[in-house]
């Protein structure tokens with residue numbers, strides 16, 4: 001299996017996440033849209049090395065939504081938000097993407113809908129409404145307080161009181177995001193139909209939002225307190241003050257995931273990706289018992305580590321050792337919820353190293369739009385803040401910083417829009433943009449292009465086995481191999497020059513350096529890497 005050349009697209013391919021609001025605006029309202037994505041498909045892949053060379057696009061939610069959480073509050077699961085286009089534009093996007101060999105992955109948000117979804121509007125109408133139990137309603141405790149101690153990830157309790165019907169409803173995010181009751185068979189059936197709807201339209205896969213939350217404890221018990229918690233946090237701070245034991249990762253969630261899989265498997269070659277953050281032994285269960293679960297439970301581990309060769313290697317090796325044979329690895333270094341990769345690592349040089357690592361490890365990489373330019377966290381003035389956690393919990397919690405408009409060129413608004421963008425364009429756009437970086441042979445963008453196109457042609461990289469080597473201080477060095485093809489990847493995390501030594505290897509040739517300034521023969525038994533330099537060596 002490990003050397004199998006007949007891999008599925010989601011195994012050999014590279015996924016690129018687009019945050020539709022911020023990619024390209026064609027209507028002049030300051031918000032990106034589907035025609036904008038269609039316009040930029042050739043940038044993503046035109047079949048040649050002049051384009052980026054990705055294989056699939058994952059779109060953050062494009063459904064009708066009041067945008068309380070920027071689309072993660074869905075008011076209709078089977079339509080397109082007029083802000084972005086309509087179903088006909090979506091069909092055109094699928095056709096145009098497929099014509100270029102690009103797959104389309106939709107965000108699927110099954111844990112909660114918008115409070116403006118017709119189901120919830122009905123559900124809150126009365127206690128005996130047929131849709132009442134489509135959501136999670138409970139009586140107050142005798143003292144009138146919420147049914148349990150759970151908190152919302154965006155601050156405050158996870159329960160909101162409904163005066164009209166005298167009960168609380170559950171929401172682990174905003175009160176505008178009431179949670180669907182996945183123990184209710186009709187909810188399950190209706191939500192499965194949504195997947196069918198989009199697969200019939202040609203959608204190739206789904207990224208399932210907060211998948212481990214779908215089933216909660218049947219009795220909705222209080223989460224136990226975390227004895228080591230920071231006492232300044234509010235008592236219902238869900239990840240700090242509590243052990244999240246009862247609000248997520250319940251065994252029965254795997255039944256639902258198996259149902260998703262059975263449904264996807266009725267269609268040809270569709271892919272299920274899940275968003276979840278759990279300890280490795282709990283996380284790994286999301287692949288299913290014999291591979292009947294998610295194809296790719298997102299692996300966010302590398303984003304939480306100190307950027308240091310041994311820590312990163314340990315995480316990769318633990319994953320490799322833990323994965324059962326049917327499970328395919330994957331790595332994520334950035335998304336719409338985290339600080340920008342280049343800002344997190346603190347330098348463009350380290351971001352280049354990260355790019356080489358992400359695109360040469362064994363497993364499916366997911367890239368976040370703009371990381372291919374080395375985009376950094378935007379600076380958002382207080383009056384321009386948009387993200388609810390930023391507005392409620394303080395600006396350091398705002399995810400706006402990683403959602404600023406894509407930087408296409410040095411024209412006003414970075415070529416993103418003719419109008420004032422919904423979030424300010426990052427200050428560096430005049431020097432950091434697609435046009436400038438396309439013309440610069442050693443730019444970050446050209447590094448990504450080189451790596452992506454090289455990877456595509458290298459069975460060792462997209463499908464081969466992985467073997468770590470002890471080869472240099474604060475260096476992460478590994479071999480990737482498929483059949484006779486062998487590639488050595490050597491990544492120097494250190495601020496200083498390092499010598500890498502892989503004994504027993506005859507001759508090698510550096511084909512890509514992260515500095516994009518050398519292609520030369522080297523002796524693997526001893527060669528130098530400059531500070532923060534990574535290389536791919538053909539053996």
Ligand code: GLC
Nearest residue numbers: 069072173209210275336337
């Ligand atoms: C996921 C999304 C995040 C959203 C939350 C609630 O974590 O990635 O952006 O706010 O779910 O839907």
